[in-house]
Amino acid sequence: MSDKMTCMPFSQLMEWIRAEHDTKGTVFGVHRPYKADASRSLTIFGRNLETVIGPAAGPNSQLAQNIAASYYAGARFFELKTVQIMDGDELAACVNKPCIKADDECYNCEWSTELYVPQAQEEYIKAWFLLSFMAKEYGLGSMDGFQFNISVGYDLAGIKSPKIDHFIESMKYAGHTDTFRECRQYLLEHAEEFGRMTAEDIEAISPDICNSATISTLHGCPPQEIESIADYLLKEKRMHTFIKCNPTLLGYDFARATLDKMGYDYVAFGRFHFEDDLQYADAVPMLKRLMKLSASLGLEFGVKITNTFPVDVKAGELPSEEMYMSGKSLYPLSISLAAKLSQEFAGRLRIAYSGGADAFNIERIAGCGVWPVTVATTILKPGGYQRLLQMAEVLDDMGMKPFDKTDTEGLIKAAQDAVCDRHHMKPAKMPASRKSSEKVPLLDCYTAPCEDACPIHQEVSTYMRLSGEGRYEEAMQVILNENALPFITGTICAHGCMSHCTRNFYESPVQIRDTKLLCAGKAYEAALSSLEPAKSCGRRAAVVGGGPSGMAAAFYMARAGVQVTIYEKRPVLGGIVSSVIPDFRIDDTVIAKDVSFLEKLGVEIKCNTQAPPVSELKRAGYDSVILAVGAYKRSSLKLEGGTPVNALAFLEEFNETKGTIRPGRNVVVIGGGNTAMDTARAAVRCPGVEHVYLVYRRTKRYMPADEHELLQAVADGVEFRELLAPARMEKGALICRKTTLGAPDASGRAGVRETEETEKIPADMVIAAVGEKVPADYYEENGICVDEKGRPKVDSNLGTNVPGVYVIGDGLNGPSLVVKGMADAKTAAEAAAGKPVSGHRSSPAVKSDVYARKGILAEPSDKKEAQRCLSCSTVCENCVDVCPNRANISVHVPGMEKEQVIHVDYMCNECGNCRSFCPYDSAPYLDKFTLFAKEADMEESKNDGFAVTDQAAGLCRVRYLGRMHTVNAAEAKELPEGIARLIETILKDYTYLISS
Template sequence: MSEVMRPMAFEQLVDWILTEKKKYGTVFGERHPYYADAKYNRIIFGRNLETPIGPAAGPNTQLTQNIVAAYYTGSRFFELKTVQVMDGDELAACINRPCIKADDECYNCEWSTELFVPQAMEEYIKAWFLLKVISKEFGLGAADGFQFNISVGYDLAGIQSEKIDNFLNTMKHAQDSKIFKSCKAYLLEHVDLFEKVTREDIEAISGDICNSVTISTLHGCPPQEIERIAMYLITEKGFHTFIKCNPTLLGYEYARKTMDDMGYDYVAFGDFHFKDDLQYSDAVPMLKRLMAVCQERNLEFGVKITNTFPVDVKQGELPSEEMYMSGKSLYPLSISVASMLAKDFDGALRISYSGGADYHNIKGIVDAGIWPVTMATTLLKPGGYDRISQIAPLLDEENVVFRGVDAEKTAKLVEDAKTNRYHVKSVKPLPSRKINREVPLIDCFIAPCKEGCPIHQDITTYLQLVGEGKYEEAMDVITEKNPLPFITGTICAHACMGKCTRNFYEDPVHIREMKKVAADNGYDALIAKLSAPAVTKEGKAAVVGGGPAGMAAAYFLRRAGMAVTLFEKKSALGGVVRHVIPEFRIPGTSIDKDAALLEKIGVEIRTNTEITSVEALKGEGYTNVVLAVGAYKPGNVRLEAGEAVNALKFLEEFKAKDGNLDLGKVVAVIGGGNTAMDTARAAKRTKGVEKVSLVYRRTKRYMPADEEELVMAVEDGVEFMELLAPVKAENGKLICKVMELGEPDASGRRGVNETEEIREIPADTVIAAVGEKVPEEFYRANGLNVNERGRAFANEDTCESSVAGVYVVGDGLGGPATVVEGIRDGLKAAEAIIGEKLVRDYDAKTEEAVIYERKGNLSDIRTDADESKRCLNCAAICENCVEVCPNRANISIRVPGLAKHQVIHVDYMCNECGNCKSFCPYSSAPYLDKFTLFADEADMENSKNQGFTVLDKESVTCKVRLLGEVTTWTKGEETRIPESLQKLMETVCAEYAYLLR
């Protein structure tokens, strides 16, 4: 595929905008127009500005359609993508692809427009005309309510070159340019296309496009060069001028400490940029000189904060050696620069802002007198340009006049940023948001939460029911696949939430909590209507082990009509959840309620019964046996001296004796998993214990524990002793070797290396939580084949062991697992025994308008009634790739005869930035893997994508590449092309002809 974007002709853009708006009510896919009110106007550079926000000089201001989409949703200040003397093919060859990664903090390895400078100028002038006419045609605001701001770089010689000089002159006064005349003539010739725009409106469009410039210089540019550039643009060209500053003004020590303290210690950068870049001591006097020069000429002057921050590629984030950091991690650095300048200039220096601005912080930035504000990273995330339509109203304020930057408010923003949960990095690396499947060409909409759940709970459905207060119905949906709603509603590891698209907005939907709400409110109605089904299946099943996996297997088997006996060697069901996990994590009453569901449907439960022989069970007439015996063999930690108490043994005693144990005053817990967190938290609650240390050979970031478990341990006062490897326990101390982190591997996980340093941790008791083992001896005694780790061989799909009719599920299958993984295993075994599928799917029916209203809107709602309203119903409409593409190169279309919206990729609008790859829930890149529309046969030849080019739209004749074969197809002909793809191509020709060049 070619990464070269091909700008659209002005007439195609006009046709696209007007046709799409008339047919579908959208503009370049955007559904949330912002209608400006003149009473909120501000003034800058002597011109009106309806909102003080817009896209930064980057991917969102490179093409005409990007600028139009941003304006439609509420942008009014456009920092056009930087131009420099190196452009077009020469510059594109320097950019590695993909070049953007924005799934959390953002990184990029591109910098200036990838178009030739004259092309870029044409894009900006085309956009200028389109914004003028749609402002009136769609009632979005006044024709003079927005401003374009040029961004130029990188040195004076380049800026003075004929190419850039012509760009500057034309963007300032474009009336005589060929492109200006062409756009104006086309609009005058086609004024009948508009309902509200008149000839007079078109004639009134001014050619005086830009009167302001932002100077963007390379890292390492000397202060003298920066000042010369500014003086040239001010005195020779007469521009209001902003100088873009770099975070390196802060100094290496401040930047490094800030990043480390906020959890970005893995972000690698050296001090050389800080030494080579403009120094703060040089910047202040330079800026004062330039302010004075501008005042003499009645021009406005300020700084643009900030440029992106150069960091090293260490974990394969992008195919480059260095990349530029932006977004949530750049904000604390950028706002710190703003604070320094606000203080040292007593607020008199104007500050234009970019650097992690988003919905969560922009009100504070603007209220401090810092505006205009431009954004990039937030627009590259799901919701895309539609996020602007939520941000713009936040800043609607009357009679705003710039009277300086409030240094005190800005300083407060700095301090808030360093602890703000939207900017502090998660303690643990983010889990993969993707599912292990390739994106299909058709019907790719999917709910990643459901796919991430081991039992594929119908999450969007029960969330909707909970939101409507239909708790009984929600419980029907939940218990269709999950017989343990209270246990999973309380302690589930919630892999679903790790996949939730809302992670890219602010926080995942709190799915587990909503399940608990359903259980609390719908349980009585559910259990009241349950009854034991008749025994309709031959044979009977024995389930050995009453933990979650065994409970699930028994439930599904009995519900399917088989007689089932559940054997549990202890006095009550629940397994580790009942007997080991502390009461402060989950009360026994919750487990009792789940156990009661089994009893109500007729599972025979025999507690205090230990089973040692599978053969004996078969002798009693049990035709199938499910072993859910857990991983109860104690793990061990090798110490040169002394012993450690087993964590599960401790937790069981802690629970049985309600914490009345003798551990001494100080306890050390070895381990970094969830059990270690439970152990440390329980030890903190043990009588007489004053201090608990958790010892692990890596850092928190590399502990296997779930983040919420780790955070709860921190909140409980557990002290984390990182980078320590236990050696021996003696004389009330745990002796450890100090470790150091090595270089990250391809996955980003860093190894550890021993040092010679020794550290002693006070410890009256040492507890080891290092993983439990499956009962190898039990399996061998019952004839089951095991591998070298003592784990029973079992069919992955059915959990059947090497002994026919004997199944192994839960922790006892592969070692300690989550509750919901145990339920999954129990269901697999039950379905294998019954010989049919035992659960069905429930699909939520949510109105399209409701779903689209949620997209692009960030929310902090945290009430039971409204939490479900944060769900984006991805199974109905996903479109992440559509929303995050700055160029609008992924298009959602409606295809008659197909159930839902279909996504196609438009080749000529794509520069292979790769942003859609980050947010597609599949392990795929839509720009490479979705069915692609090519502008012509040459473009198709230059790509490997499956897709088509239209040879004749009237007859619907297309050249098609599918499954490695290239054919020519005309509508109505016999073909091997699937009917769904035929319909898609027909629809493009008939309903979306504006996509065709």
């Protein structure tokens, strides 16, 4: 596989657009077009502009199809990817691949077009014709309603070189170029096939493609050089001109303080660029001179904010030493620079914008008179180009006004708001990987990450959809199919499903847990009445322990016809959820509803009852015994000077006394997990407590607690004391050693080094949340073999060496999640029942409904969350969305339920963006079935895929599982049926993909 893109002929591009539009109603995978209203058109550079947004000079404005996809989705201002004297193979040798990482804030290590400059020129001219065609033929707007803006760099000598000079002149007037003539001739020859576009329209396509330029300068370019380039473009080329300005104009201290405040303290950069780049004191007089010059020439001049923000590669983000940061972390710097320059020039300086713009802030930016606005990061995320539509519609609703001057006060307010805007701040914790451990399959790769991440694999997409339709009873039946404890999990589940939700790449995850609880509440009575004791399967089982795992095991087995008895030593079921988790998080009335399901199924519940030994239970006639005893052996942390109170003991007393215990004025909690958060939040509520300090040897970012629990502790007033390691206890104080963070350890968290420096924290009570241990003694007393850590040895069904005895939940491997214990319960229950304990109730969503939600940013609101759910098990296509070049294609194969994804090798430059967003542990550009332009390309690749050797005869050369085949697609018995049908479909219905 090569990282060199092959430019498609204009004929192929036209055939592709027309065929895809006519058969699927899409263009290059974009489903919903933007149709401009001519009455809203603005003017810039003396030309019309239907809306002020488009792709920034970057991966989304490099090839003709990229520009066409942008236009269809809503772009009208196109900052074409930068050209410079170094191009083609010479430049490619300087760019390491992959070169884009956009899963949160974005990084890239490429900067100019990877094509040769003449190729770039051809792509831009072809795109000019494609947009003109779509505007007229599909009624998307006026043929003169969009503008191209060339980006040139990086020094005057290069810009004046014959190669770049020819490019500039050809973009100013393309009528003399072969490409322009060929594109026009193709359209004229096919004019009779078009529905709206006439020969007169084609002849009217202007050869005056571009009359504006944006100067892109490398970091360290001296002000004299920048001004000389602008002077040249204005005077000699008579082009309206923007200069890209870097956030380094703000100064190192401002940038460092801003990013630190917003949680980007790990982003590394030095003072070098701030000292070597254009200085603010030099920039202001230069800009004033250029404004005066442009006015005298009757041309428009301004700045483009911002260019790039260089940072160091510290964690292997990209295979480079330095990379450029963009997206949500760049926005606060970019908008601050816009505000500063607006204030400096009293709003008279024209400002174009790029730097973290998206649907959430576009109205603020453009509403301050800062436009055009070009974007890159947002359209590199799921939803892709389709995100442009929402931005265009926001601007239409707002009602854009002609440029008069920038709104300084509005920009200052936007800059102030940016540093505390959750859409731009880094989350309190580093996001965990959202990928499954599986490799992406060649076919049917659609998967819902929420369902994969859930230990019991709840059919989330289905019950979300039913909930959205108001069908709560049906939704509840889907939930109960896999989930024995909808009220407990709907209240306190750690919701790994939400952590993996694709919506995290948009804004906030779908509120899956809340929706589950909503359905449970709405349909409780109906669900309860629908449950009846199942027909007996002739088996009996005892469950020792009535915590969540034991309750779940009893539910699953009873529903399968097993006669079940639960032994619980406490007065009520619920285990640690009832006895330890504070009542302000979940109380016994919630747990009682899940208990009622067990009672309705006929489960015998013996509370206040110590279970007999396993041997007695077996003699009593139980075929199976499931031990769900939990990790009840409490650990302790021994420090010099004393032993802290155990967190679980504290929480249990807190619940028993209804929160009336008095630990003193100052409480210190040691730990960073969910139990530590519960403990600290409980302590805050105790009478007489003035301060609760939570001590942890790393920072919040590396705490194991769920982010939601951590933020609730912050909101409750818990005072976090980070980078401290407990050393000793003194009367009224805890002495800690200060720590520093080092390189990541094997867990991915930063390593910790203790220093000799100490800090004294007031402490009337010290509580340690240090984890619990499994009861090895209990297991050994019952004849169960344990390992060196005291954990019971079990098989794949969680069975022990004692026949018919199983161990589940926290007592198996130590404290874990409620839902993980439920997964154990399900495994053991199926073994005990001898049959499955749940079925399949999933059903697909309507595909058109899913496509209608793609690319729309929307936070949770009073609307139903189902409207935000992307139904990934029906439609994933993340790799299709995020590919700038459209090299991942969704293919409809007749007879197959799901669309299939094929990778087109000749369109790919191995940017790697699809790797970030594939829910599998895979990179689609390497791992999906691939269409090659020719056999030689396939020989350079290891991808499974095919090259068409004789299109008319249907002959192909195919690599499948590493073996080569020569096949006729219609009779390819050497291949799996699905692969053969996929190839046959490409040859029959997607001929425009086959490169000539």
